[in-house]
Amino acid sequence: MAANPLPPPPQNADRAARESYFRAHAAGIYDRLTEGRRRFLRADELCRRIYKTHRQAIDLIFQRTVIPSGAFGTVAATIRDDEKWHVFKCTDTAISFAPKSWMDWLPPLGMDREEPRSWITLHLRVRNDQLTFYSQVGKMVDRDLRRRIIEQLLEHGSRMGFVRKTGREISDGSTTRISSRDTLLDWREDDEPTEQAIRAALARKLDALHPDLSELRGLVAPMLKIS
Numbered sequence: 001m002a003a004n005p006l007p008p009p010p011q012n013a014d015r016a017a018r019e020s021y022f023r024a025h026a027a028g029i030y031d032r033l034t035e036g037r038r039r040f041l042r043a044d045e046l047c048r049r050i051y052k053t054h055r056q057a058i059d060l061i062f063q064r065t066v067i068p069s070g071a072f073g074t075v076a077a078t079i080r081d082d083e084k085w086h087v088f089k090c091t092d093t094a095i096s097f098a099p100k101s102w103m104d105w106l107p108p109l110g111m112d113r114e115e116p117r118s119w120i121t122l123h124l125r126v127r128n129d130q131l132t133f134y135s136q137v138g139k140m141v142d143r144d145l146r147r148r149i150i151e152q153l154l155e156h157g158s159r160m161g162f163v164r165k166t167g168r169e170i171s172d173g174s175t176t177r178i179s180s181r182d183t184l185l186d187w188r189e190d191d192e193p194t195e196q197a198i199r200a201a202l203a204r205k206l207d208a209l210h211p212d213l214s215e216l217r218g219l220v221a222p223m224l225k226i227s
Contacts, residue, residue, distance in 0.1 A: 071187075072126035074198045079124065084210055088118040094125040099213050107224055111139040119146075120178075120216075124202070131185040131198065133205055135162055136177045143172055149220055153178045160216060161209040 006028050010017045076095050079085050086100045098106070098121055110119030119140045125132050137153070140146035150170050153162055162179040170176050185201040187193050193201075217226075 070126075071131065071192050071198060074195045075124050075126060075131065075202065078199055078202050088115045088121055093127055094123060096121040096123050098122055099210065101214065102216070105217055105226060107226065109140050109142065109145070109224075111141060120149075124184075129187050129189055129192075130183050131201060132181045132183050134177055134181045135179040136175045138175045145223060147172070148223055150176050150178065152219055152223070156219060160212045160219075 006025055009021050072093055076090050079095055079097055080087055080090075084100060085097045086103050088096045088098065090096075096118065098118070102120075103117065106117045106120070108116035110116045112118050119138050120135070121138065122135050123133065125134075137146065137150050140149075147170055154164055154168050157163070157178055164178060165180040182205070184205050185193055185198065
């Protein structure tokens with residue numbers, strides 16, 4: 001509801017006249033000053049309600065439409081543009097993905113309702129002026145099966161490029177890395193690498209890794225009961 005119209009303030013009036021005007025119309029002046037704020041609060045509350053009701057869908061839209069920039073923008077574009085890879089999730093600093101060939105057989109055993117096949121993923125991340133790579137197993141519905149798969153990957157994963165250099169602890173409540181963090185590139189804060197340098201670093205790692213990843217199916221197939 002719009003505030004009631006105010007009479008024009010006195011023109012060229014002395015202080016006493018101005019004070020008299022403000023006292024007489026204080027309520028109306030307050031309504032005018034706060035009307036925009038009330039509209040903002042109503043819109044803000046509406047946005048909160050929409051997000052609460054449709055949180056998963058809205059979060060998914062942001063995950064799928066984020067456009068990274070800088071060094072990580074090159075990383076994300078390289079993976080997205082390469083037909084060998086299937087992207088599960090991309091933020092403004094990290095991307096999780098897997099060989100597209102895995103999508104033909106990888107069963108939906110993960111607890112991520114939007115991407116239930118993303119229980120085993122490869123990761124690239126740019127943070128603190130470093131480009132790093134690692135792989136991990138996420139949460140799965142069947143914890144016993146998850147533990148057996150991780151044990152096999154820690155034991156035999158080196159032939160697929162999954163090398164965990166320290167420790168073999170398995171976390172049941174969160175993700176478990178099956179390879180140590182590998183720094184592919186680092187730089188000074190004021191000397192970000194060129195697009196060519198980033199693409200070359202990714203090619204050295206991923207082109208060598210990709211053929212070996214095909215062995216994953218043979219390693220986990222007996223546990224997943226797939227042929």
